[in-house]
């Protein structure tokens with residue numbers, strides 16, 4: 018029932034939506050107040066969060082003695098916890114802090130004050146330190162922050178969505194604020210983005226907008242605020258103060274800044290996280306900062322809340338890895354396993370040769386560049402998670418000390434058979450199983466609202482299943498172990514190679530393969546039906562190989578130097594008439610809408626004629642259009658992101674020109690944030706090279722966009738052997754449009 | 761003429777001033793250390809070892825045991841694990857990019873500095889205890905961390921990338937031959953010319969001291 022959790026130093030508040038007059042689930046240590054007929058708040062004034070310290074007995078005794086006089090510490094006790102999945106419980110010092118915000122201070126002091134006095138670094142280790150505050154409360158108190166009512170029904174949480182365009186937000190102009198929301202939100206409507214309305218049809222001034230907003234908050238009484246940017250929170254509150262309008266986004270007055278904005282670098286990519294805000298009584302979802310909102314909307318998010326116990330607001334801004342880690346932390350707590358603060362455990366020493374065998378990465382079979390007819394795609398569904406489940410791969414099973422068996426292909430690591438329910442597979446098994454169930458439900462339902470909710474959940478869970486198993490996942494993981502990831506890869510390679518052999522023996526030829534998918538064409542007149550081959554492989558291997566798609570044709574695109582097949586760029590037409598695009602411009606985020614649309618059109622031309630010349634005729638028509646100046650600049654917006662701050666660029670790129678315009682417009686752009694622009698004069702090096710999307714744009718640089726079009730066309734015809742020069746030559750050859758271009 | 765590509769490695773901590781990650785790898789391959797090498801990896805140096813060091817065959821990888829760290833805390837733990845794993849057969853310790861993970865760490869400076877100093881100190885102690893060389897590199901590290909390493913280092917090995925392969929220099933040694941694409945070339949006149957050239961290029965020091973000599977070869 019709990020939707021919003023406010024963790025403040027003097028009290029914790031749990032806000033629930035309940036059926037009229039009903040009581041919320043009991044939480045020991047709280048007092049219950051009714052806020053309205055269907056909203057209750059439970060207050061906890063005695064919450065003292067606990068973390069754990071492990072180390073040699075004398076060091077712990079020292080620490081305990083020092084902490085006796087620490088005013089932050091309200092309780093000290095000896096306890097036994099499992100510090101490492103492979104170990105038995107150890108004696109630990111449980112330290113409870115008076116205030117939630119003091120956990121971080123305490124941990125830092127142990128590292129930089131207490132430990133250095135007498136002990137070498139790393140003598141004592143801290144656990145359960147960096148859990149997010151709302152999540153921590155739910156874990157420690159056993160509070161399930163998942164709504165209880167019927168999904169989508171009258172007691173389901175209500176949401177209200179507020180939107181303000183970026184440039185208006187930067188200008189502090191609330192007059193363009195729009196709102197979307199109803200008492201019982203419907204995912205299907207939300208998905209289409211319909212039902213957006215102006216807040217105050219009868220007056221445009223900020224005062225009337227804010228009054229209308231206050232009325233709306235009153236009448237809907239949302240549990241969840243879905244905001245185009247969390248920066249709306251301080252803006253609305255400040256403006257309401259200035260104008261003397263009573264308008265609080267929360268159920269109690271005020272807001273708090275939970276974290277300032279910052280840019281960060283992660284594996285060579287620069288990211289940006291905007292500031293985070295908290296309002297009392299309502300969960301905030303910042304659409305500009307929520308991966309899972311984009312992928313799973315509220316139903317997907319609530320499903321993740323249910324699995325992880327990370328309350329909605331924290332789940333909404335979490336990365337895939339953070340949510341998966343939270344699910345594991347919940348499982349860990351059930352097993353009395355505590356969560357290490359710092360990642361201390363590295364790899365164990367192994368032979369350099371073994372490392373090179375282990376480090377080969379996923380399976381790839383270089384594509385046969387060109388145009389292929391009658392191609393079948395087969396995929397191993399949820400390959401990596403299923404490998405872990407099927408082979409019991411988990412940090413505590415791989416390379417165990419009690420067995421010396423040769424269980425992992427090539428690497429020869431042992432996998433302990435004596436562990437009842439291996440840790441990571443247990444967590445994954447539920448996700449894989451439930452997602453499979455959702456898919457079955459989706460096929461069975463004819464209720465569009467339910468179908469939309471199921472699709473959202475399936476989509477959100479997909480990301481958990483596809484992304485948590487690479488080395489990157491390992492680096493971020495609290496329960497990762499590199500040997501597990503190596504083992505997964507080794508199994509995957511073997512599985513794909515075996516599948517390839519099966520398929521070839523059954524009369525098929527593999528034209529491309531990557532990680533978990535194979536593309537095959539018939540090598541003989543009468544191959545074994547693909548369904549039979551898939552069934553056979555699935556049964557033998559214990560991992561389902563699914564017949565994913567039948568293509569009328571597929572083109573595998575060469576790399577830009579034209580020398581090899583690109584592993585991830587292809588396009589094709591399925592038997593059902595739909596097209597699939599991967600890796601080419603039409604799928605790239607940065608590609609302007611017009612260019613993407615032309616490329617899809619070129620693919621259709623290729624489908625129609627199966628030859629490069631008619632495709633280039635169609636390209637010529639698109640070039641003529643772009644050169645005539647008749648393309649809407651909105652469709653020419655290039656979308657990229659800044660990798661550093663404006664001052665740190667030493668080259669005059671288009672991004673720099675755009676950043677200068679953002680700055681001139683007073684719109685802050687930090688590294689990692691989106692940068693959008695239309696190119697108006699690519700020959701210039703100053704900021705007049707580009708325009709921002711909302712600026713007046715009388716003219717664009719047609720030659721620049723022509724170049725993009727030719728590049729997009731090259732991806733389409735290069736599988737047929739035409740490169741950029743050949744396209745240019747054809748276009749220059751008298752511009753002889755065939756009839757095909759005018760069809 | 762017999763040519764020597766890499767200098768003999770003396771016992772103790774040696775700072776390898778390298779123009780790229782290939783140099784330390786070349787040193788390991790060229791060294792005729794007895795017994796086993798323990799490699800504490802950071803920044804992915806071990807993953808490219810086979811590639812950039814031009815390892816002739818799998819045989820040449822034998823005798824090297826490696827463990828990778830991805831965080832500062834893991835790195836420190838690996839140094840400690842190396843102390844536990846080392847034995848009388850251990851003839852070489854290798855720790856490329858020794859400061860990288862500490863520089864990238866998301867923790868308080870006080871905590872990380874203390875960890876880094878302890879790691880470097882342990883590596884130096886381990887080298888002394890084993891009476892074996894410990895090769896470390898710290899490319900792109902901050903001045904303070906480089907100074908810490910330099911203070912503890914018994915030797916410094918200068919390394920340059922030349923058109924003909926890597927060249928190494930210590931106080932007592934200079935490369936007289938270049939290993940390139942699997943064969944040897946002796947190029948003493950070339951080398952002499954280079955050394956002469958270095959003196960004229962002091963101005964480049966302003967950019968980055970350690971790369972002066974590399975720049976001189978461009």
Ligand SMILES: [Zn+2]
Pocket residue numbers: 417418419420432433434435
């Ligand atoms: Zn075992």
